[in-house]
Amino acid sequence: MSAFDPFExxxxxxxxxxxxxxxxxVWVRGELPSGAAIIAPSHHSWWDGYALRELAWQLRQPFTVxxxxxxLGNFPFLRSIGAIGTHELRPAVQALKSGHWxxxxxxxxxxxxxxxxxxxxxxxxxxxMSGAPIIPVALRVVLRGQPKPEAYLRFGRAAIGPELPNTLQHELDLLDAELSQQDPEQPLAGYLRLTGQSSLHDERIDLPTRLLARLTR
Incomplete structure (x- = not known):
């Protein structure tokens, strides 16, 4: 067991x-890898890294990004939770050999x-270099029929390097189709909810809204 780090x-x-x-x-669909894997997500939102980190914390999966x-220059404190630079290839390979995502x-x-x-x-x-599989992940953080954005992660099957563009695009196409065809006031069907409420009725309504609703009934 590692020593407690108050900063981390x-x-x-x-x-x-x-x-x-x-x-x-945050909602997830697909088969999640157990042990070492290269997680290759689409990247269209500031929230993407945080959503993946939350997933790893919930699974207690070792994680490097x-x-x-x-x-890293803007947010050096992220090193304490697994971030390394894109030039740090040796530590990246070592992380995979140690069982990290x-x-x-x-x-x-x-x-x-x-x-x-x-x-x-x-x-x-x-x-x-590591022998670890590449897992394409379609990742969308979208504002739909609710006040706050929702994060959806769709994990695809393992791919070899040359297949990654097509396999990742395939998962994105499937996720985008789900987003365009399903009720925007409800979470996407078939996804496991990691955090948040399952429907609008589960969310806490603030006091001014409750008062207005009562006055206008």
Whole structure:
């Protein structure tokens, strides 16, 4: 058992509180890998890394995420919860050999919503060096029929490097179809809720809203 680190505890508590207060919830679908895997998600939202980190905490899964030097320079405290620089390839391979999930955003940066614009080769190289499978993850953080955005993570089947662009796009197409076809006031069917409320009626309504509702009945 590792020694208690008060700084790591403070950062972890702050991030988990942000997820619970800033998002309506986090939902997951698909077969989650047990043990070492390269998690290759789409990247269209500031919340993406936090949603994946929350999932790993709930599963008690060791976790490392690659971040750009600019991001780490702005948020150096994220190293305490598993962030390393994109140039730190030896620690990344070692993390995989130690059983971690290693999150590699294959687009390399936050991109606008829509189809994948580029898929870089880092995930394929790390898979070759470590023997770990690549798991494509369609990740959308969307504002639908509720006051707060919702995070959806759709895990696909393991892919080899050259397959990643197609397999990741396939999962994104499926998730986007679900988002466009289902009731926006309800969570997507078939997803496991990790955090948040299951429906609007479960959410706490503030006092002014309750008073207005009573006065106008």
């Amino acid at each position: 505890w403070m950062v972890r508590s702050s991030i988990r509180r942000s997820v619970r207060t800033g998002l309506r919830g 690659l971040m750009t030097e600019r991001q 290693l999150v590699v955003f294959p687009e390399g940066r936050i991109e606008p919503l829509g189809r994948l614009r580029q898929v870089e080769g880092g995930a394929a190289w790390l898979s070759k």
